[in-house]
Amino acid sequence: MxxxxxxxxxxxxxxxxxxxxxxxxxxxxxxxxxxxxxxxxxxxxxQGILKGIKPVIDEKKVGYDWGSFTGLTLNKDQDSGRIIEELKKIPEITECYFITGSFTLYIKIIAKNHEHMRKILYEKIDNIPGIAKTDSIMELGCAFKRNVSL
CATH class of the missing domain: 1.10.10.10 (Winged helix-like DNA-binding domain superfamily/Winged helix DNA-binding domain)
Known part of the structure; x- marks a missing residue:
């Protein structure tokens, strides 16, 4: 600041x-x-303070009705770099965070419906070597989203 x-x-x-x-x-x-x-x-x-000017897409209006926040438990935390590169290849994963606590990584997933969400979780994420477990919380809508106040 x-x-x-x-x-x-x-x-x-x-x-x-x-x-x-x-x-x-x-x-x-x-x-x-x-x-x-x-x-x-x-x-x-x-300086990297502004990271670009991008459109904000309303995911629900373009057919993505399901969202989840998913914690990832890794077999080895030191594999996180490789696993993150694999997660970047999945377009439905819109955010990825390093966190403390029970998980190593926390991701935001958007999907068109429950079947699409199941495929992302079971056929894409669970097939990444080094991910031991996922734990998802379904998102029911965003009350608000904003930048930090300056």
């Missing part, structure tokens, strides 16, 4: 409203130059 100043924070807040907003519109809204907006966004991107 020390590396962000008021201009950076305000530019990010403008982008959160609409990631497609023109730099000139951001400049006008913040009463700064278009060049400054462009330079700041480039700097934030180079």
């Amino acid at each position: 020390d590396q962000l100043d008021e201009f950076d924070i305000n530019i990010i807040k403008e982008l959160e409203k609409d990631g497609r907003m023109a730099y000139s519109a951001i400049a006008t809204n913040l009463k700064i130059s278009n060049t400054m907006v462009h330079q700041r966004i480039n700097k934030l991107t180079e």
Whole structure:
């Protein structure tokens, strides 16, 4: 947070409203130059603070009605790198986290229906060598999702 100043924070807040907003519109809204907006966004991107501007897809509206949060128990935690690379090949896995506790990894899976979810779990994930066990909690809908407040 020390590396962000008021201009950076305000530019990010403008982008959160609409990631497609023109730099000139951001400049006008913040009463700064278009060049400054462009330079700041480039700097934030180079620093890895902004990781890109991507569309947010409503999974349910494109036919993915099922979601799960699934904990993965590995045979050996040191195999996590290889296993993560295999998980990346499964497009229905949208998130993957290192966690503490009973599991090594925690993933978010989206599926079209219960049969699709079963195939992802039993035919794709369970076939990855080194995964000892999965434990899933079904998602019933997202109450909210947001970025951290700056």
